[in-house]
Amino acid sequence: MTGERPLTLVLLEMTLLVLLGPLVTGTIQKLKALLQCRQGAGLLQPYHDIIKLLRKGTVQADTTSGFFRSIPVLVLAATVAAGALVPVVRSGPPAFPLGDALMLLGLLALARFLTAVGAFDAGGAFGGMGASREMTIAPLVEPVLMMVVFSTAVAAGTTELGALAAHRGASWILAWRAADFLGFAAMLVLLPAETGRIPVDNPDTHLELTMLHEGMLLEHSGPGLGCMMLASHTRQIVAFGLVSALFFPVGLADGAGVTGLLLGAGAFVAKILVLATWLALVESSYAKLRFFRVPQYLGIGFVCALMALALRIL
Amino acid sequence: MAACYGAGALSSLLAWWSGRLALGVGHLAALAGAVVGLGVSLGVLLGDPGRTLTQPLPVVFPFARLSLSVDGLSAYFLLVISLVAVAASIYGPAYLRAHSPDAGPARQAAQVVALNVFLGCMAFVCCAGDALSFLLCWEGMTLASYVLVVSDDRDGENARAGLLYMVMAHGGTALLLVAFLALTERAGAFDFTALRVAAGGLDSATRTTLFFLALGGFATKAGVVPLHVWLPRAHPAAPSHVSALMSGVMLKVAIYGILRFAFDLLAPAVEPLPSSWGWTVLVVGTTSAVLGVLYALQQHDLKRLLAFHSVENIGIILIGVGLAMILWRREIAGGALATVALTAALLHTVNHAAFKGLLFLAAGSVLCRTHVRNMEELGGLARRMPWTAGLFLLGAIAISALPPLNGFVSEWLTFQALLGGASHFRGPAGLSIVFSAAMLALTGGLAAACFAKAFGVTFLGRPRTPHAEHATEAPPSMIAGMVWLGAVCVALGVAPGYAMRLLDAPTAELLHGPGASAVVTARGPLVLSAALTPSGTNATAISMTVVAALLIALTAMAWVLRRGLRRAPQRGAPTWTCGMSPTARFDYTATAFAKPLRLIFATLYHLRREVIRETAGTPYVVRRIHYTGEVMDLAETQIYHRVERGISGLSQAIRARSTGRIHGYIAFVLGALFVALLLFGVGPR
Secondary structure, three states, rough: OOOOOOOHHHHHHHHHHHHHHHHHHHHHHHHHHHHOOOOOOOOHHHHHHHHHHHHOEEEEEEOOOOOOHHHHHHHHHHHHHHHHHOOOOOOOOOOOOHHHHHHHHHHHHHHHHHHHHHHHOOHHHHHHHHHHHHHHHHHHHHHHHHHHHHHHHHOOOOHHHHHHHHHHOOOHHHHHHHHHHHHHHHHHHHHHHHOOOOOOOOOOOOOOOOOOOHHHOOOOOHHHHHHHHHHHHHHHHHHHHHHHHHHHHOEOOOOOOOOHHHEEEEEHHHHHHHHHHHHHHHHHOOOOHHHHHHHHHHHHHOOOOOOOHHHHHO | OOOOOHHHHHHHHHHOOOHHHOOOOOOOOHHHHHHHHHHHHHHHHHHOOOEEEEOOOOOOOOOOOOOEEEEEHHHHHHHHHHHHHHHHHHHHHHHHHHHHHOOOHHHHHHHHHHHHHHHHHHHHHHOOOHHHHHHHHHHHHHHHHHHHHHHOOOHHHHHHHHHHHHHHHHHHHHHHHHHHHHHHHHOOOEEEHHHHHHHOOOOHHHHHHHHHHHHHHHHHHHOOOOOOOOHHHHHHHHHHHHHHHHHHHHHHHHHHHHHHHHHHHHHHHHHOHHHHHHHHHHHHHHHHHHHHHHHHHHHEHHHHHHHHHHHHHHHHHHHHHHHHHHHOOOOHHHHHHHHHHHHHHHHHHHHHHHHHHHHHHHHHHHHHHHOEEEHOOOOOOOHHHHHHHHHHHHHHHHOOOOOOHHHHHHHHHHHHHHHHHHHHHHHHHHHHHHHHHHHHHHHHHHHHHHHHHHHHHOOOOOOOOOOHHHHOOOOOHHHHHHHHHHHHHHHHOOOOOOOOHHOOOOHHHOOOOHHHHHHOOOOOOOOEEEEEOOOOOOOOEEHHHHHHHHHHHHHHHHHHHHHHOOOOOEEEEEEOOOOOOOOOOOOOOHHHHHHHHHHHHHHHHHHHEEEEEEEEOOOOOOOOOOOOOOEOOOOHHHHHHHHHHHHHHHHHHHHOOOOHHHHHHHHHHHHHHHHHHHHHOOOOO
C-alpha cells in the first residue's frame, strides 16, 4: 500500500474539482459544437454564466416555503463534499478516514433528493414532472453503479476509492481482465445518465417533454440558480473522477514529490478529456431516448455490470 | 417498571372522575416506565460484560416458575422500546386530546389502559426468562395493540383491519406455541436455561423444523412478505403515537424472537447454524425490502405509506440477520464478518425505531391538524407547520439511507458485510449475496423517491383543500416528542461510534466472539471500519463525524455564495404556469409522481385503471372525466385470494355433506375418533 493522502491535499483536490467543473462542461459544449460544424461558445462560457447569475437579483415564487432558499446551498455542499472523496492527483486512502465509494454515491443521492424536494416547492407542474422523472431514473442507475463499484471492490478488498486506486495503480492496463472491460462498458453506459446527458436527459433544453434535471431548476433564479449550476458541473466532474479512480488509476502519484503531483494532475486532465470526448461523441450521434425506453437502455448497463460481477466472483 | 405501567393502567380508573386527568396521569406513568426501562437497559449494557439480571417472579401457576432475566440482547431491545416509548408518552396526551376531542372518558380510559399494558408487555417479552411468561406477554402485547387499533375511530374499516390483525397474529402465535411446547415437553420445565439444555439434544431435522415454526410465527408479527398483509391496514388505524410504537418497536420484538431462537435457544453447541436457516432469512429479507418499498411508493395515505416502509426496513434488518446466520462460526475473517452483519442488523433496529417513530409522529401532527390522511388533499403545510415539516424532512433523509444521518450508517455496515460475505464465498452463493446488495441499493433509491414524493406533496407547494389551508402548528408537547426522536437520529448518524459500545454485549453474547466496538470501531470512536478480506489489511474506513463537519463547513461557504456577489434586489412573483393563473391544481400529485415507476414495475402491481368520460354530444367536448386507479398487492392476489377461494370451495363441499341429521354427524365424529386413535393412540411402551 502506498502512503496516505494528507488532509490538506484532500481539500486541495476538492477545490480543484470544483474549479475545473465548469471548464469540463465548456469543453464538452465546444467539442459538440465542433462535431456539429458550429463555432460554439468559448471554453470559459460556463464560468461567465455562473458569475453573471451570482451578480443577479432573485425572483422567487410566492408560494414557496422557507426550505426553498436553502435548497441550492445544501445541494452544492453535498455535491462538493462528494468531491472530497475522489482521489485526483494521488492514490492512497486519506490520512484521516472520510468516506468511501458508497458515501460518495450517498452524498450525490442526497443532493438529488434535495433538488427533487425543492422542485415541488414552487407548485408548478414542471418542477414536479422533472422531480418525478429524475427520481424514477435514479433508483435504476444507483444499483448498477454500486454493482460496478462492487466488481472492483471485491478484487481490491475495500470500497475506499483512494485505496482502490492504490491497489490497482502499479499494473494498470496490462492487468485488465474481462471483468474490468465489462465493468467499464457498464460505466460508459451509465455515465450519460449520471451526468444528465443525451440519451437519458438533455441539458440544453427547457422543453418539458425532454427535460429531467433542468425541469427541477426552472424556479430557481439568480445566485440560487448559480449554485445549482455549479453543483451540476461539480457532479459531472465527480462522476468522471469516480470512473477514473475505478478504472484508470494510472498516473496517480505514489509519493509526495512535486513532480509526481504535477504528473498526477496532468494525467487526471487527460483522463477527463477522454471521458468528455466520449460524452460529446455520444451526445452528437444519438437522439434522446423516449422516457420509457431509458430503463431498457440502463438494462444494458445492468447486464454488463452483472456479468462483470459474475466473472469476478465465480 | 411494572409498578409504573401498572399504575398507568390503574390510573385510568380516574377516568370516571375526569378523562383529561386519566390521559395525563396514564401517559406520565408510561413515561416513568420508559425511563426506568432506559435505566435498566443502560445499566446492563454498560455494566460488566456477561452480567445477567435475573429476578424470579411470584408464583402464579403451580406448574411453572416464572422469572425475568435481562441479558445483553434483552437489554438492547429494552433500550429500543424505551427510546420510542419516551417520545410516544410525551406526544400522546396532546395528540389524543387534539385528534378526538369528543371522545368519552370510557374510550380515553380504554386507550390509556391498553397503551400501558402494550408497553409493559413489549418490555417484558424481551425480558422474559421462561417460555410461559414470554408467551403470556406476547399475547398481552397482541391483545392490547388490537384494542388500540380499533379504538381510534368507529368505522368499519378499522374493525376489519383489527380483525385481520387478530387472525394473522394468532396464526403466528399458534406456530410459536407449537415450537415452544415441543421444547418445554423435552425440557420438562419452562425456563430458557432448561430449554437450551433440551435443545442441545435435538437432531438436526427437528431443530430445523422448530426453527422454521418459530420463524413463521415471528415473521407474521414482523410483517415479512408475504405475511405482511395485516400490517399496512392495522398500523395506520391506531392513534399515531401507537402507530409509531407498533411500527417502530413491536416489529422489533419479533426480530428479538428470531435472534433469541436462532443464536441462543436452538443454536447447536459448536457447529455453525444449518445453512438453510440463514439463506431463508436472507432471501425473505431481500424480498420484503424490495416489495415493501415498491408498494409504499404507490400509497397516497401518509400513514399507510409509512407502514409499508416498515415492511421494507424489517427486510433490511433481516438481510443483516440472515447474513450473520450464514457467516457465524464459519471462520470467516476471524469471525469478525458475522459480527459486522449482526451489528448492522441491530443498529438498523434502533435506527428504524427512531426515524420511523419520528415519521409516524410527524404524520400524526398532520393528521390531528387537518384530519386528512390522503396526501393528495394536503400540500403547503411547510409554511403552516414548520417544525413538523422540518422534522419530517429529517426523518425522510434518515429513512432514505442518505448521509449524514443514521439510516446510512446501518446500511453502509450491511453493504460492507454483504460484500465481505460475497468475496469470501465466491461461486453462486457469493453472486446471490452481491445480488442482494444490489437489491438493497435499489431499495435505498426507491425509498428516496418515495419520500421525495411524500414530503413534497404533503408539505410543499400550495394547499389543495381547506383542511390543509387552515392547518396550524402542533402543540409544543407533541413537537417535544418528535424532537427527542430527531435528536436520536442525528446523534446516531453523526457519532455512531459512541453507540457501538451499547452493541458490545448483545453481539458478544450471541456470537461468542468479539464485540461490535472491537470490530467496527477498532480505530477509535470517530471512525467506522470493516474489513472485507480475512487478513483485514485493506479495511474500509469512513468517518461520519468528519463528513458531517465537512458538510456543515461547505454549507456555510455555499451560503456566502448564495447571498450573491453584490446586494441585488429580491422579489416574489407567481409561479410560471404558461400564462394561466396558478392554482393548486397545477401542483404535481402523488399519483402522477409515482406513475413512471408504476409503469416500469407494472408486473408487480396488478394495475387496475378505469376512466369514465362524460362528453357533451361530440367526443371532443369533455364535460367531466372520472378516473380510478388501484394497485393490488401481489401477495394478496396471488396467495390470499387463492387461499380464500380454496377455503370457501372446501366449505361448499362440506356443506353438501351436512344433511342436518344428527346420526350422520355422530358417525363422522366416531369415524374421526377411530382414525385419530389409530394414528396417535400408541402410547409409550
